[in-house]
Amino acid sequence: MFTEDAPPENDPRWEDLLRRAAEAFDDLTLKRGYQYYKQGRAALDDPEATRQLHATVAGTESYRTRIDLGDLKGSECTCPVGRPCKHMAAALMEWAGYHGYPVPALANATTLASRPRPASGAGKQNAAIERLARDAARIPEMSVPEWLDLFDRCLAPIAHQVRNTQYVKQALGLFYKIKPELAPGAERMFELNALLFLMRHAAETQSNPALGSNTYLGYFTHLAVTDLHEAAMGCLARPLPDVGEPLLESRLRETADGLRAAMLTPGPTQDYDLKHYCALWDTWLAARPGSEALYAEELRALEAAEPGLPAQSRGAWNTAALRMRFGLSDDEGALALLGGEGGRQGAASAGGLMELLGELARTEQWERLLRWLTALAPWMAGRRLRELEAYAGLWDAAVAKLPEAEPGMWEALESLLPASQSIYEDRLLAAGRYEEWIDIQLSFGREPLDYRATELAPLEKHAPHALLPFYHQAVERYVGMKNRASYKSAVKLLKRLAKLYKKLKREERWIEFYELFELRHSRLRALQEELRKGKLS
Template identity: 45%
Template sequence: MQPTYMDDAGWDKLISEVAQSFDDLTLKRGFQYYKQKRLHAFKMMTDREIMCIVEGREDYVTAVKLDHLPESRCGCPVSGMCKHMAAVLMQYAEDQERPVHSIANAKALVDRPKIPAKAPAVPGRRGEQLKKLAALIPGATVQQWREYMALILEPLIHTVRNPQYADRGLAAITGAAPKLSPAAGKLFKLHAHLCVLESLIKPGGQPLAAGLSTLSYSVGYYTSIAVSDLQKQILQMMKQSLPLAEAPEEWPRVYDTIAYLRGEMLAEVRDRSREQPYLANCYSLLWNHWITPNLSGPELYAKELVELKQAGEALSTSASRHALLLAESRMHVFLHEDAAAMEKLRTAAEHPGLHPQEVMDFLSPLAGARQWERLTDWLAVTGPLLSSRLYNLQDYAEYWDDAIHYLPEAEPRMWETLSGMLPLSREIYEEQLLAYGKWQEWMDIQLSSGHRPADFRVSDLQPVEKNAPELLLPFYHQAVERFVLEKNRHSYKAAVKLLKRLAKLYKKTKREARWNEFLDGFLDRHSRLRALQEELRKGKLIP
């Protein structure tokens, strides 16, 4: 269903209830699960109830009631409010475009007055120095900008690295800057965010953690929240276009930004973590959203390939080699050299450290450019590379839908690719079978997998019942016999419930005679099961 956005009063009430219902340690653990992207099949059942599968030692079905949190439930062993519920609430906050750290820090936020971010005081000669530097910003280089920003942040060096620190740092940098053109202003704002991010993860000039993916364990809980918030702000900012057509004089700063992110991307540590290497993502966004829309020829892509090759000669770690291969592959895509791009991407995927979203990032520019044949080729190549079972393939399936809508002959390639990705693709494969009306194939999977009707909601089976009701007959028959074999009162009740649904299906398909024949045989086979006979009478299936 379409999300209904919570108003400010409802949001404040939710924060208060979170603070009352959860202890701080549970919220911290929930934040780790949220950051590690352990939530799958997140769905609003109603405006006030959420269902989600949260990956822990097992996959736990978690239901959260926003109106009354203590009534929420989870399949995990914990009695009461658990980290899985907290993670679901944080995902809800993200979907509502509310600050996730408000949930994570609920206990600290309740009853605490909101203090607006203020720029730190700038006393004495340092203040005069900053005023002079600020006046030079319109004509300064990116490197000079960054030196100015570092000076602005100096008074905050010994303060706690938390979301308030980040807010104060950004307010200090942007508040002191003079008015800039739209393009320069966006570039300045990007580097301001990146500078504050660096001060969080490299307070002494060296990273505190192996990489952004492990920040929450190495630099502290509140610093991790601050980093997460900055990441989202930067990503949203870079998804908006950069108006270089009206300001061609900003290209030197764009080149400096490319060089900066290239270096940071290649130095970024990669591991088997659940999170996408962040600076590599910034590099991708820079090209996709800020540079490519402003180019009319291939020269800059070719030049970047040369720069990457030169930078690659100095690399010493295999992790950096991943980033290099991905960046080179992206430039080959921009140059329409798909064979070379695919080869480099496959090579990068041979070793741990490649995040599934980095693979998916190759699809967006092709879909945006409506290059459906190329998109189909890339979907067939990238599907098998999405090797993480934690990755949600919904976006991948939607790209297939777009391609097939404009290129119907590509549908067989989708089925071939999705079937080749099993068992990883099972959930999305089954959803696509239903969406494309492949009722028989969908039912064959359920029967061969031993699934029962009880594994599905009635609404899940409605499309099959409406379009191919006869296919449900063996499904229900199989489940009835299994329930009877369990030989207990509860299973007999479940069997009778299914038998009544069978009766309706036989009537709907105008096979009442076959239903009567089956029921007579069923009663004869199980005539000695008195408890079953009693349940059949209660269900009015026999007199």
């Protein structure tokens, strides 16, 4: 996300573009172009272009512009001006805005160019950048902690700025400005660690302990931190290139060490760091050769870190230790970590746990999956519907391969009622267990008219007798309400009942019931009117 954005404002390329814009355009043209830009009149053919831009700009009519970023004076527009015009300026600003550059600076390029520049501050900054560039020549051989130290030094020129999205773009621009070409795996590791470092840096410097919490972030900082988190998760979602790079394994372990420390430390990014930690193990580390040894090593590191952990970190520790034991096929030890308050705090990992179990389904470890699903039933109580649906979906997969496990599925879903009610009911219908479905409707006081006729059609076709008590009970309830609307609802159901009795070839029973029904309610004139309208009397 961020690594594809433009470098910061002090990037020499941006400074050079401002200078050339001041030379090619007069101030009035830039201001008019800025108005066109704000009105959204410029549409770039390819906003990712880096040399020549082609755009359509809506003016008096639609004009086509071609802008040479290396020679603005040599650019062209189909408008009658015949020189750098407001349409070109608008297209140039559209490109700058797309890449994250400050467009107002471009609109004021001629004014900025006429101001004297303080040489001393700029000179010091450039000297610092040059020193960083010399040190950065060692980036291909550096460890991850050395990268983090370099990132910290890179931020000195912008340390005074508010930690918002623009700051993040500038910071990443500084990181990438000094980065030499790297091997594919190192490139990905550099990207991930740059995003993680900057996320923690932005959050730590903007948290507000004065509010009695170390997790408060300002609104714009929160947006920047969230964007960095999403970018890091996107980075981890892509396969890690591996072409036999000698430092890749050590950098992976160093990254895991850093994430372990971060997710066990209470702070504004702790939850994000836990997600990154889990994603690192689930995607990159689990796929490494000898992953079992990696799991065992990480479990030892977690156990060494456990003594003295603050209460806020117990859930994260449980989640991490469970993952390691799961990777080692130590299911008994993993399940033990789900008990107690720590396990409940790790319930944010309920979705993650379903993903782990999904791996068992993908690798067709059906017996192991079945043991997990059976053991998890009490732990799933009170979970959100989305998590219960994932759990039930895994049961479906297991039962499809192990039909003898079906009674266990019904028992597990029943134990989770009423939270699992919609899931349980759907499976009852799919399995043709219509009488049990009706029992649930009756026990929960459901109304037949809550369902569309098409939803009840399978029952009318395959188990019409099961619907009789459902309809009869609802009819009496509607009549007891004693209002015109409820009488109309009763008549609708009576007409359905008539069809059901006919389908069951029990017309005499229907006639007997209806005559008695009409007699019992003969004094309810409004009901009698509705019965006549429904042609039931």
